[in-house]
Amino acid sequence: MKRKVLEGSVLFISIIKWVFLAACVGAIVGLSTAIFLKLLGLGITAATGYKYYFLLLPLAFLLSIVIVKYLAPEAEGHGTEKVIEAVHKRSGKINPMVVPVKLIATIITIALGGSAGKEGPCAQIGAGLSSVLADLLRFDDRDRKKLVICGISAGFATVFGTPIAGAIFGVEVLFVGGLLYDVLLPSFVAGIVGFHISSSLGISYFHEPLKFVPIFSSFFFIKVCISGIFFGLCSFLFIEVLRYFKEISKKLKIHALYKGMIGGSVLVLLTFIFSTRYLGLGLETIQSALEGEQLPGLSFILKMIFTSITLNFGGSGGIVTPIFFVGATSGNLFGHFLGLDPKIFAAIGMVSLLAGAANTPISASIMAIELFGPEVAPYAAVACVISFLMTGHRSVYPSQILAIKKSSSFGVGKGKAMEDIVNVDVQLRDKSVIGVIAKGLKKFKKK
Structure with missing residues (x-):
């Protein structure tokens, strides 16, 4: 006692x-x-x-x-x-x-x-x-x-x-x-x-409850799953673009001050070619995407490039707001391209990119509720988890520690920092779906 x-x-x-x-x-x-x-x-x-x-x-x-x-x-x-x-x-x-x-x-x-x-x-x-x-x-x-x-x-x-x-x-x-x-x-x-x-203290916040969310149907649910795969690929691309420009910065054997001058000059040139849309926080574009406006198709890719140059050539700031930009604009594009509601998929894309790029599916799913209301929660949660899985063993935060393997078919050491995971080996299991498909392909080739 x-x-x-x-x-x-x-x-x-x-x-x-x-x-x-x-x-x-x-x-x-x-x-x-x-x-x-x-x-x-x-x-x-x-x-x-x-x-x-x-x-x-x-x-x-x-x-x-x-x-x-x-x-x-x-x-x-x-x-x-x-x-x-x-x-x-x-x-x-x-x-x-x-x-x-x-x-x-x-x-x-x-x-x-x-x-x-x-x-x-x-x-x-x-x-x-x-x-x-x-x-x-x-x-x-x-x-x-x-x-x-x-x-x-x-x-x-x-x-x-x-x-x-x-x-x-x-x-x-x-x-x-x-x-x-x-x-x-x-x-x-x-x-x-x-x-x-x-x-x-007078800080105001963005909250945009969705006024209309489709009634659940198997057809719409499949589209949400497909969007999760798409957002996962966008997360994958964003991480690789960041890594690519980081490598370019490392290969430039010049003083950091000169790198900053070069990076800033390149952004000035890109701004004249494209638009000021991709400078700064980009909150206006995020808002436009969430309102369903038609945006340039390459907006999300251009934001990746502008952000990668900024953060790897001397600029200081965060990565999540650009992630929101990429997610909202890619979701807007996904909705327009497939004839779906761009507002809903811009909202889902915004949180799904965070889930994939930062490996935070739970907080991203909860954020969907806090920002867009409970009606979108089931769809956002599914898309977030799929995006998280599709991104693979990489992250915009290289110091994150891997606590799980995203599939039992991967041979990757848990407990490693993400930046230390260079190659991921695929270990086919006899009774897994991938293993069965691999066996079938081998038999087919022999014939």
């Missing part, structure tokens, strides 16, 4: 402790996110007041590189990836200088036309502030890691206005196919508190 009372007492104290700490993190992150988003909005408004503001992109990349390289190298690239790396390799230890450096570098990049997102910096700023709090409280590595994960959840929840999806994202994004249940409660608390703090 004493042991049961002791167990209950320890759990009670632990719950009180983490609810309090998570609420503190949520409040801090909610405040910092509100400041960041307001400053970013002011920067975008000031810059876009000039018709050819994007001509300053080479200078933007140059400034971003200088600020990051000399003040906080950990702030390089898209923020969430660096936080995942810090959690896995340094128990969540993050240089405090990352917070102001990431804020300034991201505002410069996005305001002057760099194609990047706002969620990565918020996650990195939130995690950085959480790491500082953990150091002040002299936490051990385990507790610091939990607090930093709360920072990720709160950052994601406050930037998109999705507290539940944000909380799940923080515990899902670290491992492919694994959830950290011991951080679930504090992540929920941090996400919810952060969302309400930022809302009370």
Whole structure:
């Protein structure tokens, strides 16, 4: 009996402790996110007041590189990836200088036309502030890691206005196919508190409940499954385009400052050839896609290219907003091409690309409910999981750790970082569908 009372007492104290700490993190992150988003909005408004503001992109990349390289190298690239790396390799230890450096570098990049997102910096700023709090409280590595994960959840929840999806994202994004249940409660608390703090400070969020969703039918359900495969292939392509431009950047044996100038100049040229549509956050295009407007067919591919150049040639920002752009525009195209409702498939595509590219099908499915309403939930969930599987063993976050194999027919080592998985061997099983097909093909060839 004493042991049961002791167990209950320890759990009670632990719950009180983490609810309090998570609420503190949520409040801090909610405040910092509100400041960041307001400053970013002011920067975008000031810059876009000039018709050819994007001509300053080479200078933007140059400034971003200088600020990051000399003040906080950990702030390089898209923020969430660096936080995942810090959690896995340094128990969540993050240089405090990352917070102001990431804020300034991201505002410069996005305001002057760099194609990047706002969620990565918020996650990195939130995690950085959480790491500082953990150091002040002299936490051990385990507790610091939990607090930093709360920072990720709160950052994601406050930037998109999705507290539940944000909380799940923080515990899902670290491992492919694994959830950290011991951080679930504090992540929920941090996400919810952060969302309400930022809302009370005047941050408004996008919510677009779908007014019409088709009644369930086997024919429509099959179309949703096909869309999941399509979005998975788009996720696959986006990751490979990012990787391709990263390799190009590495092969250029010149100083990083010159790379920034080259990358910015290329984006200026591409903008004159195509459109300013693919610069910055691209929120107007996302909105147009969700409203069912006809968009250029190659919009999603061009956004991949603009984003890959930005993030690999000195720009600073996140990756999720571009993922939303690619998902919404590719879904819009899918709907128009097959004569379906482009609004529904733009919404499904938006969350399915997140599920595939970031390997977060659960948080993406929940986000569909928070952004578009419960009616689309069953279809979005199915498309998200299919997209997640179709993307394979790759990710926009190379530091993610593989916790499951996406098929028992693959020979891939669990526990590896995604960036370390170069080749995936196919291991045919006698009684599997693929194994039976392979045997049939061999017999056919012999005949």
